[in-house]
Amino acid sequence: MQISVFLENKSGRLAEVTRALAKVGVNIRALSLAETIDYGVLRLIVDKPKEARKALSDAGFTVTETEVIAVAMPDRPGGLASIVDLLTGKGLNIEYLYAFVGQRGENAVVIFRMDDVPAAVAALKEGGAHVLSAEELGAI
């Protein structure tokens, strides 16, 4: 589960998000920030999504939860290409994605935001990709 936060492009807003999360002991696993001139959307993968959402809502942020797909892949050239091929090969559209490298450095994890999550999961599993469960993602 991904937590998305609406942020105005004002100094200190990102710090307030991270402070609110730190206060309730939520650890950020991965994040991505998309921005326009006026505002940005911060997307977070955290170890405790429920607590994170509550803490941010309480702090006055506009927050939403989105189902995303996390895929573990070998951290080597062509790793991402093979995964993306599985999705585009089925005509599935990727809204956006971001990646991070796990602590041990053997595997990279890619977060996919898809229109059709069940179809994407099926395509990935069929292609032999390692789709991470919420628990596995939290444990990285």
Place this chain on the structure above:
Amino acid sequence: MADGQLGELVFTTFTKEALPLLRYRTRDITRVIPEQCGCGRTARRVQRVTGRTDDMLIIRGVNVFPSQIEEILMAIEGTTPNYVLVVDRKPRGLDELEVQVEVSEGMFSDEMSKLEALSGRIRTEIDSSLGLRVGVRLVEPRTLERSAGKAKRVIDRRDLGR
């Protein structure tokens, strides 16, 4: 004023003797509804007040009532989001109207394309119904000024004294 046309409600009393009113300007914007009411009454009616003449902004020659903007936001969102109208004029420039809309959880999306589509839609709807190009800025909730009681909807930064 023709029936059904928007205008200012002005009273003149014909029968009062103690406190007569002569062309008493209410500054309320409304219209006369000549048709019979659904309940059967045949008297001419006055519509619910849609705005105040003293709320009216004139932006590049176009009359704008905050209530019109509110109706458009209402039509798009289904609820009225909190909003503020900021009027500004650059030195030797034309008036600019910026509509700042607070993003509620119902409007928010993690996809930038959806957020851009939302502000684009507000812009187009205002353009097509008022004939005025405005700027639309999405802002965080609870960032817009609130005065006690009535929300302050218009911030006019124009220096009209010169």
